[in-house]
Amino acid sequence: MQAMVTTGQGGYDKLEYRTLPLPLLRPGEVLLQVLAAGMNNTDINTRVGWYGATPGVAGGGAEPTSGDAPLGWNGATPFPLIQGADCCGRVVAVAPNVQGQEQVHAYGQLLGQRVLVRSCMRVSGFDAPDTRWLGTDFDGAFAQYLRVPASEVFAVQSDWSDVELASLPCAWGTAENMLQRAGVAAGEQVWVSGASGGVGSAAVQLARRRGAQVTALTSRDKRDAVAALGADRVLCREDGTAAWSQLPPADVVVDNVAGTGFGTWLKLLRRGGRYVSSGAIAGADVALDMRDLYLKDLTLLGCTAWDEVVFPNLIGYVERNEIRPVVAASFALQDMARAQEVFLEKQHTGNIVLVP
Incomplete structure (x- = not known):
């Protein structure tokens, strides 16, 4: 098979398009023909060493810290690695002890099914925070074939x-997990930063699906695209924050941008409000005014491990046409370096997808 292999931390020269043997199935696994694979911030962050670097801007090319092992978000990254957390595939082989097993969501036989893979796998069960991520902790979807546990298909x-479909798993799973963890309910005021990105655009739709009133922040040139996602109100970064205090205070802030805007979001929350994040694309170092935190009885939620209901929920939303995909562009797998360049330009709305 053909695969894009990340050989270590560094520049685009660390991406190598290689011919590799097909993965050999182990008990409990299935083999997928990868039909399409979405791209995410973590693909770039892992390559440039951002998770183990001095805090800075995600995807900004920060140098990794010293040490023998290149650090990722779950510890040492197992380079060489096939990245790719988002997989839409078709089951083409099944380990003997999985053949005939029915899915927990009652879709019948596995073989031949078009499937999505749950990117975040809870290896110690859903009562423990341990995770194993497709394309980060083991080989992912940037290849023609992929082996995964049958339980995650x-x-x-x-x-x-x-x-x-390949635009869905990581970004939408992350967004749904944040809304689930924050307990977003109908009628609440939800503010979403970075609303044109993969996670942000998903959060807008998913919060609206829950009946929330959504205020989305984006750049002026993406205002119309974000409004079309269903946001009740779209604010432009270029217009500044002076008028924000006249708007209804937020019950929930969904923020994967962080950086210098972090303190502003806390001031916009009502007393008892919730701030939820799973990223920091504008910078990991933030200034926290502790008076905002304790005088307003705020709750800060960090979200990496997905709750059990998150992925089955997403499958249901798709099948009932309650959400719609937001795909900015697709590239051939061998053009992944160019796709990452476009991704870092941040001129797109939604997700970028690779096709083997």
């Missing part, structure tokens, strides 16, 4: 294209 019955 979810058949999906939908007329979405392969590319559209």
